[in-house]
Amino acid sequence: MASVLETDEHKALRAAVSALGNRYGRAYLAKVIAEKAHPTELWAEAAKLGYLGVNLPEEYGGGGGGIAELSIVLEELGAAGCPLLMMVVSPAICGTVIARFGTEEQKQEWLPALADGTRTMAFGITEPDAGSNSHRITTTARRATDGPAGQAEGQADWILSGRKVFISGVDIADATLVVGRTADARTGKLKPCLFIVPRDAPGFGRRQIDMELHGAEKQFELTLDDVRLPADALVGDEDAGLLQLFAGLNPERIMTAAFAIGMGRYALSKALVYARERTVWREPIGAHQAIAHPLAQAHIDLELARLMMQKAALLYDSGDDVGAGEAANMAKYAAAEACVKAVDQSVHTLGGNGLTGEFGLASLITASRVARIAPVSREMILNYVSHQTLGLPKSY
Numbered sequence: 316m317a318s319v320l321e322t323d324e325h326k327a328l329r330a331a332v333s334a335l336g337n338r339y340g341r342a343y344l345a346k347v348i349a350e351k352a353h354p355t356e357l358w359a360e361a362a363k364l365g366y367l368g369v370n371l372p373e374e375y376g377g378g379g380g381g382i383a384e385l386s387i388v389l390e391e392l393g394a395a396g397c398p399l400l401m402m403v404v405s406p407a408i409c410g411t412v413i414a415r416f417g418t419e420e421q422k423q424e425w426l427p428a429l430a431d432g433t434r435t436m437a438f439g440i441t442e443p444d445a446g447s448n449s450h451r452i453t454t455t456a457r458r459a460t461d462g463p464a465g466q467a468e469g470q471a472d473w474i475l476s477g478r479k480v481f482i483s484g485v486d487i488a489d490a491t492l493v494v495g496r497t498a499d500a501r502t503g504k505l506k507p508c509l510f511i512v513p514r515d516a517p518g519f520g521r522r523q524i525d526m527e528l529h530g531a532e533k534q535f536e537l538t539l540d541d542v543r544l545p546a547d548a549l550v551g552d553e554d555a556g557l558l559q560l561f562a563g564l565n566p567e568r569i570m571t572a573a574f575a576i577g578m579g580r581y582a583l584s585k586a587l588v589y590a591r592e593r594t595v596w597r598e599p600i601g602a603h604q605a606i607a608h609p610l611a612q613a614h615i616d617l618e619l620a621r622l623m624m625q626k627a628a629l630l631y632d633s634g635d636d637v638g639a640g641e642a643a644n645m646a647k648y649a650a651a652e653a654c655v656k657a658v659d660q661s662v663h664t665l666g667g668n669g670l671t672g673e674f675g676l677a678s679l680i681t682a683s684r685v686a687r688i689a690p691v692s693r694e695m696i697l698n699y700v701s702h703q704t705l706g707l708p709k710s711y
């Protein structure tokens with residue numbers, strides 16, 4: 316029977332992905348991280364089973380579903396201890412933007428490969444001097460003027476220059492979808508343009524950032540030094556502006572919520588096993604309400620966050636970009652807070668073992684903070700809700 320929140324197909328997808336995730340589990344990811352490798356086997360198998368491209372259109376090799384389905388995949392892999400962070404960018408942001416705004420050639424070139432996992436795409440918007448204020452980004456695209464005589468302006472190559480920071484997975488991604496602005500829109504409100512920049516494009520440099528994060532995906536600082544790109548590297552319209560960008564950013568927020576909920580569930584599951592067994596007085600520690608209640612609260616918070624995530628995914632998949640924007644922000648906020656609390660309480664539940672490598676929970680303390688900062692910080696969501704939803708004045 317179909318339920319309002321999740322259909323029988325959704326439940327079956329959850330169960331199937333959970334089985335896959337548990338076959339790999341935390342031990343697999345821990346080994347990958349220790350070997351400074353990438354979760355390529357899991358990525359390939361998830362792709363083969365149709366999970367990575369579940370949101371992409373069927374005519375381009377995808378599953379014909381939406382962000383609701385893709386978020387289920389990421390949440391369940393996370394709950395099994397082996398989340399695939401690149402799902403947040405490759406199929407969710409880049410796949411969605413190309414599917415919605417790309418040319419037929421771009422769709423043919425990228426969507427089947429993103430869906431079958433043979434190609435991956437990173438996403439770069441954050442800049443060192445812009446950070447939370449995307450309107451300040453200065454990565455700039457101008458048209459080359461040295462093309463063949465008689466070439467129409469729209470056919471001229473692009474020359475892209477700028478810097479990006481904290482961009483995930485650029486080393487493993489075949490290309491990065493870079494957010495820039497055109498030369499005639501250098502100042503004022505952001506009129507973003509999106510460019511596909513191949514990993515080895517001349518002038519496209521990267522430096523790995525030393526992050527104190529226990530994760531397989533690395534973050535990079537990027538330099539774009541007059542990177543020359545063909546005219547068709549531009550995805551969507553030069554003038555389509557924020558609508559196009561948010562078509563990708565709302566799925567990113569929903570997927571970050573899925574990432575956080577999965578991690579919170581994973582930590583909580585470890586704490587519950589421990590609390591049921593560990594006995595230092597007469598009863599297992601889970602019988603003490605000082606242990607049980609915070610775990611129950613963490614579970615409730617994760618469930619509530621999932622409810623908002625489901626609402627956001629439903630709105631997005633039904634084409635309500637505005638409604639989805641508000642819900643996606645709230646879902647990301649709620650999920651990040653729930654994840655931080657769940658991880659904190661789980662580590663605490665294990666006492667000294669919470670800080671051992673053997674139990675592997677302590678590294679989640681830093682990892683759980685990621686969703687509070689990225690892709691948009693907790694404070695910027697509170698600002699958004701204050702201004703957009705509650706109509707309060709702005710301080711900045």
Ligand SMILES: Cc1cc2nc3c(=O)[nH]c(=O)nc-3n(C[C@H](O)[C@H](O)[C@H](O)COP(=O)(O)OP(=O)(O)OC[C@H]3O[C@@H](n4cnc5c(N)ncnc54)[C@H](O)[C@@H]3O)c2cc1C
Pocket residue numbers: 404438439440441445446447448480481482483484528534685688689690691692693694695698711
């Ligand atoms: C692990 C990781 C992976 C990432 N991956 C990517 C990626 O793949 N692609 C990408 O483009 N970016 C990525 N990011 C970048 C991320 O989106 C940014 O870190 C985030 O947007 C915050 O920007 P910032 O770090 O410059 O912080 P800042 O903007 O400098 O903010 C610093 C602090 O000030 C607060 N603050 C700023 N302005 C206000 C205000 N007006 N009111 C109240 N408080 C304010 C913020 O909330 C924050 O707490 C990643 C970051 C991390 C940590």
